[in-house]
Amino acid sequence: MIRQTVGRPKVSVVRSAPFASRLIQWQLVYGRHSLPWQGTRDPYAIWISEIMLQQTQVSTVIPYYERFMAAFPNVASLASVSVEEVLTLWSGLGYYSRGRNLHRAACMLMEQYNGMFPRDVAALQQLPGIGRSTAAAIAAFAFGERCTILDGNVKRILARYFGVNRYPGEKITEERLWHLAEGLLPVGEDHETMTSYTQALMDLGALICVRTQPCCQYCPLQADCNAYQNDLTAILPVPRPRKILPVKEIVHLILLNQGQVLLKKRQASGIWGGLWCFPEITVDQDGIDYCKKNLYLRATKLTELPHLKHTFTHFKLIIRPQLLQSVMHQPVCEESSRKDDCLWLTIEEALQQAIPAPVKKLLLMTQPVLQSCIHE
DNA sequence: AATTCGTGGAA
DNA sequence: TTTCCAAGAAT
Numbered sequence: 417m418i419r420q421t422v423g424r425p426k427v428s429v430v431r432s433a434p435f436a437s438r439l440i441q442w443q444l445v446y447g448r449h450s451l452p453w454q455g456t457r458d459p460y461a462i463w464i465s466e467i468m469l470q471q472t473q474v475s476t477v478i479p480y481y482e483r484f485m486a487a488f489p490n491v492a493s494l495a496s497v498s499v500e501e502v503l504t505l506w507s508g509l510g511y512y513s514r515g516r517n518l519h520r521a522a523c524m525l526m527e528q529y530n531g532m533f534p535r536d537v538a539a540l541q542q543l544p545g546i547g548r549s550t551a552a553a554i555a556a557f558a559f560g561e562r563c564t565i566l567d568g569n570v571k572r573i574l575a576r577y578f579g580v581n582r583y584p585g586e587k588i589t590e591e592r593l594w595h596l597a598e599g600l601l602p603v604g605e606d607h608e609t610m611t612s613y614t615q616a617l618m619d620l621g622a623l624i625c626v627r628t629q630p631c632c633q634y635c636p637l638q639a640d641c642n643a644y645q646n647d648l649t650a651i652l653p654v655p656r657p658r659k660i661l662p663v664k665e666i667v668h669l670i671l672l673n674q675g676q677v678l679l680k681k682r683q684a685s686g687i688w689g690g691l692w693c694f695p696e697i698t699v700d701q702d703g704i705d706y707c708k709k710n711l712y713l714r715a716t717k718l719t720e721l722p723h724l725k726h727t728f729t730h731f732k733l734i735i736r737p738q739l740l741q742s743v744m745h746q747p748v749c750e751e752s753s754r755k756d757d758c759l760w761l762t763i764e765e766a767l768q769q770a771i772p773a774p775v776k777k778l779l780l781m782t783q784p785v786l787q788s789c790i791h792e
Numbered sequence: 793a794a795t796t797c798g799t800g801g802a803a
Numbered sequence: 804t805t806t807c808c809a810a811g812a813a814t
Contacts, residue, residue, distance in 0.1 A: 467811095469810040472809065472810080473808095473810095474809090476809090477810090508798090511799085512797085512798075513796095513812080514797095514811095547811060550811070550812080565810075567810045621810085622809095622810085629803095655807070686797085687796085687797075688798085727799085727805095728796095730795070773798075
């Protein structure tokens, strides 16, 4: 830590008053007030938005949020559908365990709370997909509970404000940030104050205290900000320690038959868990052989499509797509269609399933090819 | 405690 | 192009 004067608890509570009130005053004038999930105290709407916004930018979330709320406007409607239907609307958004947990939590809310939301943070945190920060966001926005969030915005703000010169993702540092955040909460306990304050933290981080080139001229915390006073805003917060991303290479088999493609459901765990994907093999496997042994399909190779690069947080993936024409003999056809983890679909149908982003790209690339195949 | 979960925007 | 990371949680 950079040298700083952190007082005893009583002192820090008193000193925190200006922090919260300045933020709140700033938020009322310069903050965001028209995001789709604002202006409501419906815990369901707030919950959905908070889950979608985990590690995901606002502009990305908005269309997904609108579609999701239109389809599932409340806990009961979400709990009543299959997890498949939830993942279909989640398709392309990433971190698909969020969608699975959302559905599980909706079912738990129906069973344990009669479809209502518990008011306290501890109970909220028991629900799958709701951690400490998301629980605090829901409790603050929906119920006016006096609890603090600690998302990427707040970590960045506090790292600068207090001059925290260690990586915020580090466990010990994160605990420190939680403690600092608790100490900055507004003293009042009314709902409106907690809503404004929590939104203020997010807005300051998103609009002023951004990662690169923060707009310190317009920051209500400028006078007390350690990083600004010491010209450290460019190097705080300390970035994540670099790691070399491993590169994985796989083959996706795009099987074509009578205007349809084959999608295979992935196992529940691992990347793209439970989503529909092309059959996947290693680069040194033979696609035609794989079709024969695992899918009971005779196939002939058509062509190899240009490879697709996809970067995850922890590895890079090179997808080598192979177009295969499958010939389905009658008994073989029955056998392959009997597998409940395989689906023959037109591309239009496939695009409406729970598929990850690269599969969507490949489907769109395949569309013209399939058209020409049909005319043969 | 360190990994494993997606995807796309911004620099 | 590469790098970083965004309203984090679960394991």
